[in-house]
Amino acid sequence: MPTLAALGAGGAVGLSHELAGGSHGLVLAGLAALPVGLVVAWSAAARFQRRLGRLARFAHQLEEGTGVPFLAAERADALGEVEDDLGRMARRVSGTIAALNVERERLEAILRGMVEGVLVTDLSGTVELMNARARTLLGLPVETRGRGHALIELVRDPGLADVIRELGAGAAVASHDVTLNGGGPMLQVNAARLRGADDQPFGFVLVLHDVTELRRLEVIRRDFVANVSHELRTPLTAIKGYAETLLGSAGDDRETARRFLTVIDRHSERLGRLINDLLTLSDLELGRASLRLGTVAVGSVIDDVLQILGEAAQRKGVRVAAEVATDTPPAHADGDRLRQVLINLVDNGIKYTPSGGRVVVRARRGSGPQASMVEIAVEDSGAGVPAQDLPRLTERFFRVDKARSRELGGTGLGLAIVKHIVQGHGGSLHIASAVGQGTTVTAYFPIAAAVRQAS
Numbered sequence: 524m525p526t527l528a529a530l531g532a533g534g535a536v537g538l539s540h541e542l543a544g545g546s547h548g549l550v551l552a553g554l555a556a557l558p559v560g561l562v563v564a565w566s567a568a569a570r571f572q573r574r575l576g577r578l579a580r581f582a583h584q585l586e587e588g589t590g591v592p593f594l595a596a597e598r599a600d601a602l603g604e605v606e607d608d609l610g611r612m613a614r615r616v617s618g619t620i621a622a623l624n625v626e627r628e629r630l631e632a633i634l635r636g637m638v639e640g641v642l643v644t645d646l647s648g649t650v651e652l653m654n655a656r657a658r659t660l661l662g663l664p665v666e667t668r669g670r671g672h673a674l675i676e677l678v679r680d681p682g683l684a685d686v687i688r689e690l691g692a693g694a695a696v697a698s699h700d701v702t703l704n705g706g707g708p709m710l711q712v713n714a715a716r717l718r719g720a721d722d723q724p725f726g727f728v729l730v731l732h733d734v735t736e737l738r739r740l741e742v743i744r745r746d747f748v749a750n751v752s753h754e755l756r757t758p759l760t761a762i763k764g765y766a767e768t769l770l771g772s773a774g775d776d777r778e779t780a781r782r783f784l785t786v787i788d789r790h791s792e793r794l795g796r797l798i799n800d801l802l803t804l805s806d807l808e809l810g811r812a813s814l815r816l817g818t819v820a821v822g823s824v825i826d827d828v829l830q831i832l833g834e835a836a837q838r839k840g841v842r843v844a845a846e847v848a849t850d851t852p853p854a855h856a857d858g859d860r861l862r863q864v865l866i867n868l869v870d871n872g873i874k875y876t877p878s879g880g881r882v883v884v885r886a887r888r889g890s891g892p893q894a895s896m897v898e899i900a901v902e903d904s905g906a907g908v909p910a911q912d913l914p915r916l917t918e919r920f921f922r923v924d925k926a927r928s929r930e931l932g933g934t935g936l937g938l939a940i941v942k943h944i945v946q947g948h949g950g951s952l953h954i955a956s957a958v959g960q961g962t963t964v965t966a967y968f969p970i971a972a973a974v975r976q977a978s
Contacts, residue, residue: 631858640710640731643717648674648687651726660710660731662703680704683729686714690727700734709735744864744917750920750935755796758790782890804919807943814857814947818971821854821861821886821897822847828865829884832873840878843869848887854897854968860944861968865899868964872903875962880904887966896950903963908956916954917942941966 602799644650653669661670661678669677682701689697697714707742711732716724723883723931765783777800825845836843854861865884882903889896908916915921938954945952947968956962 524842531938563935568699579903608948641731642669642674642729642731643726644674644729645726646691647722648691648727650674650677660733662707676850678703683712686729687727690716700738707873708733709738747919751801754920754935755794758794758797761790762794797936798939804936804940804943805942807947812860812947814860816855816857816948818853819856819858819861821851821899821968822863824858824861825884825886825899828862828869831866832869834883835870835886836873839873839876841873841876842881843873844881846849846883846885848885850888851886851903852888852897852963854950856968857972860948864941864944864966865901867941868901868966871937871964872901872962876903876905880961888970893951893967895970898965900963900965902961904961907958908954908962909958910956913954913956917952938964 529714563907608965637654637656640660641652641654642650642657643652650669650672653667655665658665658667658669663677667677674687680701682699682703686699686701695716697712699712701710701712702708703710711734712729713732714727714729717726717728719725758819764965765787769780769783803812825847829843829845833843869882869884874881880903882901885898885900885902888894889898912921917938919939941964942952948968949971950967952967953965954962955965
C-alpha cells in the first residue's frame with residue numbers, strides 16, 4: 524500500500540500537468556482570438572476615420588458656402604454628440620445667413636429704387652457702397668462698382684473732396700452744392716458721419732440730389748420778378764411823371780396837355796399789353812387756358828391776320844403777303860389761338876423789318892418727320908438774330924435789342940406765348956435766322972383727324 528507522501532507527490536505532479544495543459548489552452552485560445560480582435564479594432568478605426576472624413580467634408584461644404592449639408596449623429600457616442608451639435612449649429616447659422624440675405628436684398632432694392640444717389644465710404648473716403656442712381660448722377664459707367672476705390676479717384680471733383688475733408692475734420696454733417704466738371708449737372712450733396720453702437724465713427728454717408736432744374740427755375744423766377752418789376756416800373760414812372768406835370772402849370776396849356784396825355788395813353792396801352800400777356804402766359808403755363816379744338820382752314824386764318832395787321836404794315840412801309848400751297852390741309856387747332864400765334868409772329872416781323880422790307884406767311888403740308896403736321900412759316904427780311912441768341916428767343920422778357928424792342932412797344936413775352944400755344948396743340952416751333960438776312964419762324968400744328976385718316 525503506497526504511503527501518504529507518495530500519494531501527495533503524485534497528486535502534485537498531476538496537478539502540475541493539468542495546469543500546464545490549461546495554460547497552453549489559454550495561449551492557444553488567445554492566439555485564436557487575436558485576429559478577431561484585430562479585425563474588430565480595424566473596423567472600429569475605419570468607422571472612426573470615415574466619420575472624421577464625413578465631418579471634414581461637412582466643414583468644407585460650410586466653408587465653400589454651397590449650402591448647408593445634413594448632419595446627424597451616426598451613433599450614440601461622444602463623436603455622435605459632436606455630430607449632432609454641429610448639425611444643429613449649421614442649421615441655425617444657415618437660418619441667420621438666409622435672414623441676412625433677405626435683409627441685404629431688401630436694402631439693395633430700396634437703394635435701386637431711390638431717386639437720390641447714395642454713397643457710403645469709410646473714414647479715409649474709400650467707397651464701401653454705391654447705388655445705381657449715384658453712378659448715374661456722377662457720370663460713372665454702369666459696370667463701375669466703386670467698392671474699394673477712393674471717391675476722389677472715381678470722381679475727380681474738388682467739391683466732393685471738400686465734403687469728405689469736412690467730415691474727416693470732425694463735422695457731424697455737411698451740405699454743399701457741387702457742379703460736376705465745372706459745367707455738368709448741379710448736385711446737392713448732404714453728408715453725415717456714421718457711428719456704431721459704441722458711438723465711434725466708422726464711415727460717411729453721402730446723399731446726392733440732382734438740383735440742376737431746381738436751380739435753373741430759381742434763376743428764372745428771380746429774373747422774372749426783376750424783369751416784371753422793370754417792365755412795370757417804366758410805364759408807371761412815365762405815367763406818374765406826366766400826370767404830375769399836368770397837375771401843375773403845364774396843364775393849363777392845351778397843346779402841352781394834349782401831348783402829355785398822348786404819352787400817358789401810349790404808356791397805359793403798353794402797360795395793359797404787358798398785363799394781358801402776363802395773364803395769358805400764366806394761364807398757358809398752368810394749363811388753365813383750355814383749347815377749343817376743331818378743324819381750321821389755315822388759309823382763311825392767314826387772310827384774317829394779314830387784314831388785321833395790314834394797316835400797321837402799310838404805315839411801316841412793309842409789304843405783307845401769303846403763300847398758301849393748294850394742298851395745304853386743315854389744322855386740328857383752336858382757331859382763336861392759331862390767330863393769336865400768327866398775329867404775334869407777323870406783328871414781330873413787321874416791327875423788326877425796315878421800311879421797304881417784306882413779310883411772307885407760307886403754309887403747306889409738312890414733310891419727313893412732320894408729315895402729319897401743317898407747316899406755317901412767317902419769314903421777314905429784317906436785321907436777323909445772332910446765332911448765340913436763337914436758343915433764348917422764346918424765354919420770357921428776352922430781347923436781342925432791348926432798347927429798340929421797348930421803343931417798338933414789345934413786351935418780350937410774344938414768342939414765349941407762341942411757344943406755349945404751339946406746344947399745347949402737340950406741335951413744335953422752329954426759329955432760323957442769320958444777321959442781315961432776316962428771320963423765319965416755323966410753327967407745326969397737327970393735321971385735322973379726318974384728313975389724316977383719309978391719307
